[in-house]
Every structure is written in C-alpha cells, then in structure tokens.
Amino acid sequence: MTGSVAPGRPRSESARVAVLHAVDDLLVEVGYSAMTMKGIAERAGVGRMTVYRWWPTKAHILVEACAEDARGELAVTAHADPVRTLTDFLAGLAAFLTASPAGAAYRALLGEAQHDPEVGRLVADADLLGAPARVVLDHVRSRLGAVPEDRFAVAELCGPLALSVMTGAPAPARPALRAMARRLATAWA
Amino acid sequence: MTGSVAPGRPRSESARVAVLHAVDDLLVEVGYSAMTMKGIAERAGVGRMTVYRWWPTKAHILVEACAEDARGELAVTAHADPVRTLTDFLAGLAAFLTASPAGAAYRALLGEAQHDPEVGRLVADADLLGAPARVVLDHVRSRLGAVPEDRFAVAELCGPLALSVMTGAPAPARPALRAMARRLATAWA
Amino acid sequence: MTGSVAPGRPRSESARVAVLHAVDDLLVEVGYSAMTMKGIAERAGVGRMTVYRWWPTKAHILVEACAEDARGELAVTAHADPVRTLTDFLAGLAAFLTASPAGAAYRALLGEAQHDPEVGRLVADADLLGAPARVVLDHVRSRLGAVPEDRFAVAELCGPLALSVMTGAPAPARPALRAMARRLATAWA
Amino acid sequence: MTGSVAPGRPRSESARVAVLHAVDDLLVEVGYSAMTMKGIAERAGVGRMTVYRWWPTKAHILVEACAEDARGELAVTAHADPVRTLTDFLAGLAAFLTASPAGAAYRALLGEAQHDPEVGRLVADADLLGAPARVVLDHVRSRLGAVPEDRFAVAELCGPLALSVMTGAPAPARPALRAMARRLATAWA
DNA sequence: GCTTAAGCGAGACGGTACGTCTGGTCTTACT
DNA sequence: AGTAAGACCAGACGTACCGTCTCGCTTAAGC
Structure with missing residues (x-):
C-alpha cells in the first residue's frame, strides 16, 4: 500500500497551464531570444520562483508546451x-x-x-x-x-x-x- | 579612379584579425551562448567599441570568421x-x-x-x-x-x-x- | 467570569519555546540581519505559519525571548x-x-x-x-x-x-x- | 612626476550627487529599511551597477551623504x-x-x-x-x-x-x- | 465515541530586492 | 578618425525571503 501523499500545498495546475500558454504566445509575439523567464512569469501572472521551481530554462517549458x-x-x-x-x-x-x-x-x-x-x-x-x-x-x-x-x-x-x-x-x-x-x-x- | 583616401586613422587590421581569432577560439572553448561581445573584445585585447563599430552581432563576426x-x-x-x-x-x-x-x-x-x-x-x-x-x-x-x-x-x-x-x-x-x-x-x- | 474555553486544538507550548530558543541561538550564530522568519521556523522545527500566527516580526519574538x-x-x-x-x-x-x-x-x-x-x-x-x-x-x-x-x-x-x-x-x-x-x-x- | 591619468571615461560627478540626494530624500520618505539599492538607483535616475560600483551597501552611501x-x-x-x-x-x-x-x-x-x-x-x-x-x-x-x-x-x-x-x-x-x-x-x- | 474547530507540519503561491552580468552607448586621452 | 579603457543606463539573470494560501493530520473539549 503506497498510499503516501506528498505533504504541503499541491502544485497549482492553473499556474502550470498559464505558463505553457504564455510561452506559446510569447514565442510568436516576440520570438525566442526576446522571450525571457521574467517575461514568461509576468505574462502568465505567476511568480518567477514558480517558473524556476518547475522548469530550469525556457527551452524546457517550450518542449512541454x-x-x-x-x-x-x-x-x-x-x-x-x-x-x-x-x-x-x-x-x-x-x-x-x-x-x-x-x-x-x-x-x-x-x-x-x-x-x-x-x-x-x-x-x-x-x-x-x-x-x-x-x-x-x-x-x-x-x-x-x-x-x-x-x-x-x-x-x-x-x-x-x-x-x-x-x-x-x-x-x-x-x-x-x-x-x-x-x-x-x-x-x- | 577615386583616388580619394579616407581621412583620419585607418582601420586597424591587427584588431580585425585579433577579433576573428578570438571568436574562433571562444566558440570551441566556451560555446556560442557563453561567447559575449564583451568576452570577445577582452580576449582579442581590443576595445568593445571597436568590435561594435565593425560588426553588429557576434553572428556577423562568426560568419566572417x-x-x-x-x-x-x-x-x-x-x-x-x-x-x-x-x-x-x-x-x-x-x-x-x-x-x-x-x-x-x-x-x-x-x-x-x-x-x-x-x-x-x-x-x-x-x-x-x-x-x-x-x-x-x-x-x-x-x-x-x-x-x-x-x-x-x-x-x-x-x-x-x-x-x-x-x-x-x-x-x-x-x-x-x-x-x-x-x-x-x-x-x- | 468568562469561564469559556477556546474550542479546537490549544496552542502548542512546545512550538512556542522551540521558536524562542531558535531565536536565541540564531542571534548569536548568524546575527540579527541574517536571522529570517524562514530560518527561525526551520531551526525550531516548526511551520512558518505557526511563527507568523503568534508573532508579527522577528523583533517581537526577540523581545519575548x-x-x-x-x-x-x-x-x-x-x-x-x-x-x-x-x-x-x-x-x-x-x-x-x-x-x-x-x-x-x-x-x-x-x-x-x-x-x-x-x-x-x-x-x-x-x-x-x-x-x-x-x-x-x-x-x-x-x-x-x-x-x-x-x-x-x-x-x-x-x-x-x-x-x-x-x-x-x-x-x-x-x-x-x-x-x-x-x-x-x-x-x- | 605623477602626471598619470586614469584611462577611460571619468566618473560622473552628476551621478554621484544624484545618488546622495536620492538617499537623503528616500530616508525621510520611506525610512531606512524600505530604502533599497534598487530604489535608490531608480530615484537617482542611475543604473544599478553604477551604485554598486562605488558603494557596497546603502549604509556606505548614507555615511557619505x-x-x-x-x-x-x-x-x-x-x-x-x-x-x-x-x-x-x-x-x-x-x-x-x-x-x-x-x-x-x-x-x-x-x-x-x-x-x-x-x-x-x-x-x-x-x-x-x-x-x-x-x-x-x-x-x-x-x-x-x-x-x-x-x-x-x-x-x-x-x-x-x-x-x-x-x-x-x-x-x-x-x-x-x-x-x-x-x-x-x-x-x- | 463522534463531532467540531483550531493548531500544526509542509510546501507551493505571487511578489520583490538582492548582487551580478551583458548589452549597447558614451566620453576620455592617446595614436 | 580610429583606438583602448572604462564608466554610463538599462534590464534579465537565478536566488532568497517575504507573508499568504492550501493541503492532510493532530489534538482536545463537548456533545
């Protein structure tokens, strides 16, 4: 019986999809090199730490997106x-x-x-x-x-x-x- | 036959080749994204303005190199x-x-x-x-x-x-x- | 006489003294400015909310301690x-x-x-x-x-x-x- | 003969006094702890690196000011x-x-x-x-x-x-x- | 013994300053 | 006029802490 549940507040699904959509949008709007982690976070309405917590670079986000x-x-x-x-x-x-x-x-x-x-x-x-x-x-x-x-x-x-x-x-x-x-x-x- | 010569100090050929060599070296040593205009200038022993005067981006230098x-x-x-x-x-x-x-x-x-x-x-x-x-x-x-x-x-x-x-x-x-x-x-x- | 007792789980005395001790220790170990609410909670083995629930700032904890x-x-x-x-x-x-x-x-x-x-x-x-x-x-x-x-x-x-x-x-x-x-x-x- | 002059662009006196005035103003407006290096730079209309280049902390600026x-x-x-x-x-x-x-x-x-x-x-x-x-x-x-x-x-x-x-x-x-x-x-x- | 309600730990959340880095520009004196 | 040097403003980097929130679990009093 694995049953064990991660303690603490669970990951926010809405933050996750907001980031993925922000990346999608920004890529076509400003291009890859002008797309920054800061910009992604702001566009997604999400804290920068939340982005860094789950993806190390914008490339990782883009792959998932x-x-x-x-x-x-x-x-x-x-x-x-x-x-x-x-x-x-x-x-x-x-x-x-x-x-x-x-x-x-x-x-x-x-x-x-x-x-x-x-x-x-x-x-x-x-x-x-x-x-x-x-x-x-x-x-x-x-x-x-x-x-x-x-x-x-x-x-x-x-x-x-x-x-x-x-x-x-x-x-x-x-x-x-x-x-x-x-x-x-x-x-x- | 123009004959006219640009006034002032002529472009330094030694600075030009120093920059091209620096770019060659840095690409293999640190990779493209870690290669910066500042780093190129320092490696070449050249002022940063001299680099910007002749090439707008590191890509342009690389093409020439x-x-x-x-x-x-x-x-x-x-x-x-x-x-x-x-x-x-x-x-x-x-x-x-x-x-x-x-x-x-x-x-x-x-x-x-x-x-x-x-x-x-x-x-x-x-x-x-x-x-x-x-x-x-x-x-x-x-x-x-x-x-x-x-x-x-x-x-x-x-x-x-x-x-x-x-x-x-x-x-x-x-x-x-x-x-x-x-x-x-x-x-x- | 009010006599009424607050319902629910009573405040944990052990958490209270753990925080006060943590503050005492941290002040001498890392100094006041490096002593953070996060650090106090971790040192005390206590949730951060528990600290914020009872003291608004580290200064308040220090006074009590x-x-x-x-x-x-x-x-x-x-x-x-x-x-x-x-x-x-x-x-x-x-x-x-x-x-x-x-x-x-x-x-x-x-x-x-x-x-x-x-x-x-x-x-x-x-x-x-x-x-x-x-x-x-x-x-x-x-x-x-x-x-x-x-x-x-x-x-x-x-x-x-x-x-x-x-x-x-x-x-x-x-x-x-x-x-x-x-x-x-x-x-x- | 000392005669030697530092090469490069000389330090900007206007940036220096702008920073000192900004610190003076901010201290009375927002107080010491809400006065940040970022805020000082912005108030002075100066780059953050320029502040860090000449003063390591806001305390140093304040002493000079x-x-x-x-x-x-x-x-x-x-x-x-x-x-x-x-x-x-x-x-x-x-x-x-x-x-x-x-x-x-x-x-x-x-x-x-x-x-x-x-x-x-x-x-x-x-x-x-x-x-x-x-x-x-x-x-x-x-x-x-x-x-x-x-x-x-x-x-x-x-x-x-x-x-x-x-x-x-x-x-x-x-x-x-x-x-x-x-x-x-x-x-x- | 079951319900209720608050405290508890953990940890993710949006936000923001940190100190560093590079980008491009400028201002010197020198060549 | 080109050059090396280096200061300038601007802004992104990745990290840390802030104070808040959302979980599931624990602990007692009162029914």
Missing part, C-alpha cells in the same frame, strides 16, 4: 500507395515547419540545441520529428523493400525539408513534395 | 563514379558538421538563424553548404539523368546528415554514407 | 555607599551590553527601533534598561539629594555606556566605571 | 561660561537627533551598526558625534579641571541624550538641557 501539438500535427493517415503516404507526411511536415506555432517552437528548440548541449539532449529525448516519422516508415516498409534503418530513414525523410526551411527557403508546393516522395520511394524500392 | 574555412573543408575532387563523388562529399560534410571548428560555427549560426531573422538572411546569403554542394551536383548531373533542380537537390544531399547531426546523432560511418550516396544515385538516376 | 533574561542580569544588590551601588550597576550594564546574549538582543532591538517605529514602541514599552535602573535610582536617591527625575536620571546613568558600546568601544574596566559612578554621585549630590 | 551635514549641525560657538557652551552643544545635539534629516541618518546608521559589524566599523570610523563633541570638550577643559579622557567624556556628554532619543523620548526642553549641562560641569569641576 509544444510536444503535444507537434505530435498531433504530424500524424498522417496511411494509404495503400506509399508515395501518397510519404507525400502527405511531407506536406504536413512542411506546414508544421513553416506555418505552425508548434513548428516555430521546434525550430527554435533545434536552434538552441546547437548552442546548449543540455537543450540538445532535451530535444533528442523528445524526438519530436522522429516519433511521427517512424509511424510513417513502419507503414511504407511493408510496401517498399529497402527502407534503411530508422535513424537514416528519418533523416532522409525529414532532413531535406528541415534544412531547406531552416536556411530560409519557403515551403515547397505539393507537386514538388510529390516528386520528392517519388524519389524517396525509388531510392527505397 | 568561418566562411572561408567552411568552403575549403567541403571542397571535393570529382570521380568518374558519381556514387564515389557523392560519398566523398557526404564524408566531408559529416566531418565538417561533427568535428570541425568551422562546422561548429556553421551549426551555431544555423541555430541562431532560427531565433533571429537577420542572422537567417546572413546565413542564407553566405550559402555555406549550398555553394560546395552545387559544385558536386554540377558534376554528377552529367552522369545522372534526374537530379532535381538545385534547391531540392542541395536539400536532399545535405539535409539528412544535417538534421541527423543537429538532433544529436553521431556522424555515420563510411559504409552507411556510401549506402546513402547509392540511394541518392538511384533516386536521381 | 530576551526580556526576562535582561531584567535578571541587570538586578543589583544595594549597598550603603551609593558610589558602590552605582558602580555595581554600571559593571552589570557593561557586561550585559558587551558580553550577554540578552544584551546582544537588546542592542539589536534598539537598532531595529531606529528603522521601524513599531519596534520603537515595543522597546519603549518593554523598558528593559529603565526598570532595573529605576530600582537603583530609588535606592541612591535616599543618599543623594539631587538625583534628577527618572527620565533624565536613567539616561544619565545608562546613556554613556550604551552609546559607548553601540559605537563600538569595548567595555570599560572596573576602575573607569568607579570613576564614572563617582562623577554621577558628585553631579547628583 | 550625511557626514558633512552632521558636522555642520553640531558645531557650536564657545562661550566663557562652560555651562553655556555645554548647554548650546546639548541643544544642538537634541535638535540633530530628533529633527534633522542628517540626525535621522545617524540614528539609522547607529541602528544598522547593531546588526552588521561592518557598518559598525564604518560608523566608528566616521566618528560623527565624537568629532564635534571633542571640539567642545577641548574648550571646556580649560575651565573645568576634571574632564575625563575623551572616550568617556564624549560618552557622558552625548550618551544620555542619544539613549533617550533612541528609546523614543522627545527632545528635552532648554531648561532641562541647562540642568544637565550644570550636572556635567559639577561632575567635571
């Missing part, structure tokens, strides 16, 4: 034709990276990961792109014979779009994405 | 076999991204570009990966019939490795890179 | 010779102000009284020096003809030593105290 | 009659301690000295009461034969009023001060 959204936006319905499945995923990924608040958070996090190894581990553990990508890969693997192992397949599936967007290119149009998916299917046939 | 090295490290000698050419390029790229100081600078800049649109433009203009990649693409295009247009081809060539390294994965070994090159050659055949 | 000791340490046995009585009192006062924990508490309170008028009232009401001094004055008044009224006599008796100690001087030796007592007796003869 | 005023207010013109000289000094001291901003600063500092030994040393070194008192003592010593050595004489001269005021009593009226001066003259005759 966007993880759920990210997984939802990258989910895809499978089709018999692997090219269509891949195209759908690429279209979702392009929209995510270029137009979604959660995608902006992801890019900010991936950027911060290049500056701070601890954020790097955080992002690697969250595996925000890899998890949805693996769902797609599991499906196309039954139709294509030479899909490489996950770590390469995820990179080949998501890397071109990710690098493209991160270097400032606009999201490719659907026909270009379909051509990209076809090349992948050819390579993995 | 690493651009040349970056291009050099990604040059590749062409072979008759496109797979070998691609493999060599991928190996160079993997080494650049994971082991080279210039590569660390590139990752830091690409990261900062996600936080600051002006740095984004700077990185896009410098086109550090794209330029060497296009040299390779121009060569393999004579042996492969379906290499897509540059903006997609560069992304498909560099994106998988870039995303992989940026999410914390180690550099793939040579056989895996050769397999990756073969898949590209298949897709672009 | 030291008042009794203070009065005891300043009591003096009367002699036929008023100079000897005054000398004994001054010696006790000097020891109290420089060497006694209760004296340290008194000085801290008198100091705090200069910052916070409410503490000033508290200290004035407790009258920690005045009460023992008046006992001495009542005695010497029967041997000396011109002891001024209490409020001046207490100040002239205690003030020199108090100011001296509060400005950092060490306690005078017994002969100097005897000389001081003689001068008082002369002035008040 | 009130030292000059204090000496001026406690100066006294000597008379042939030592009782009159002493009475004048006591009247000045009473006004200083109860009505002057500089006197309020002195009381606050003496209070803080009881909490913080470093402030104690600061106040002891400044010797704000002792210096003016010694001027008076030097004068009356030529008319009175038994003025004790300085450290006791200063305490006997200033201590009664100081303790009286610090324990909350109002300033005595002139006749009471004259009586006090007469007692001192008798004791020191």
